[in-house]
Amino acid sequence: MTLQLDAAERDLLGGAAGEAAAMAMRVVVSAAEMLGAGRLVEISSSHIDGCLYHGDGGVEFAERLVKGGGRVAVPTTLNVGALDLLHPGVVRSDARSTEMARRQMDAYVALGARPTFTCAPYQVGHEPAPGEQVAWGESNAIAFVNSVLGARTERYGDFLDACCALTARAPLHGLHLEDHRRATVVVDVSEVPGALKSRDVFYPVLGTWLGLAVGEEIAVFDGLPRTTTRDQLKALGAAAASSGAVALFHVAGVTPEAATVEAALTLGSDPSATAADAVLPARRVAPTARSLRAALDRLSTATDVEEIDAVAVGSPHASADELARLAALVRGRRVSVPFYVCTARGVLERVDEAGVASTLREAGIEIVVDTCVVVTPILPASRGVLMTDSGKFAHYGPSNTGYDVVYGSLEDCVASALSGRVVRDEEVWRW
């Protein structure tokens, strides 16, 4: 398919809006050609996952856009950087890395993006409406905006998300198209006990299982409670995007495109089509106690350990509710190992300082904003045992921090941090 550009797009490519916009358009066009898109689609919001310092190339790219007169053309939020700008000293990088990380974050702000520095922009007011075309980066944010909010993005990586923001265009392909959002596999969780489905600790495990079981396929869950919370869906999506390339899932009766299982299975289909042209029958799968146990076990690389060296929670960044729950668990107590909770500055400023933030600090918990413990040096050593309630931390922790991980619920994490010994409620997994 040959890519067709309209007059405005050709003007951008020709430099009418400056060199940065032209460069951004060249990148968007290259992506569209790779993906076989026939045209571009206008977008109305972007989330840029390019603020994290991985090396000087990323700084050079962002500063090239600034120098070329670049400005974001749609409302744009920023993902985590490599520094906690509100709490200097939390990140233990050398002076040069710190300076380059700062330059990278500053460059994106100079392009006109909101300095949100969070992997969960949907928690700081960036919530596109169902059906809206957007271009988001960061795998958990992509899964959330598609699945939970029902807006439409493909999986945008570093650079392309920024180029989409500068041009207000994205390649029209994949999950931008309604029929590509149709579920092709039904995940029946009706056999999973309700008690387990009510627990937060279930969702990262279900997400890990999903990523392994369906990979890039689009699933619709049948049998999750209507009371499933946004935080639980956030955890599910983040884990599924870590263990597989899941960018969209539906939950019957819960998410916007899945009023019913049937609705998710027929998304974008032509109602006038004859039965023979209709939607293909979906595959049905059901997690078993055994396969969930395997997903649970996969989240822990440290086995047979009795002591932990640190705890980290808040990936994706903790919501105000999650901060309040953590505060309730530690109120009046004090943790005996380093304990980090990662969140957004925009969430922290909204929580009750006296009731939540100071309770956490008095308990010895370090609040990290703008960044998180698996993307930049925060943990006190280069190896040890880290406990977490996050499927994403569990997935990336070992390779990015050197720590082995033990996965448990938030309650398990707190109990373990108070005693310094691994405490895990195994009962919840028996069925």
Next chain:
Amino acid sequence: MVRDRLVARGRALVAGAGEGPLLRLTHPISFWGGIDPASGRVMDPRHPQHGASIAKTVLALPSAVGSSSSSAIALELLRGGRAPAAILMGRVDAILALGVVVARELGYEPIPVLEVSPEAWADLDDGTVLRVAETGDVHRVA
């Protein structure tokens, strides 16, 4: 004279020429968290090729997974000279290939990235020297 054997005709996502020993990744990988940008080694301890260096290889991967930062890692690998000589992908992954496109914009030497059916390399041994041409043809070097 022994002639180079045509192994595959790929679709060039990023056109270019490159040559090196084949390294097959037998499990999908996320470049972010999976490849160390400084050394070019597979650093995910759970990956079957953990410890292998992808630098200067013709890297064949069934598909990429995970984080949207993988294009940034690709850019850093190119900038630091630790990139593969070419990448063969069983499934198009725009995130990874975009790192190479941006490298070209910034004036670094790009590498070819091809979409190639994984059957093309299924029977080849790691270390087999492959040459990728501008056209997208992949030859086994005699």
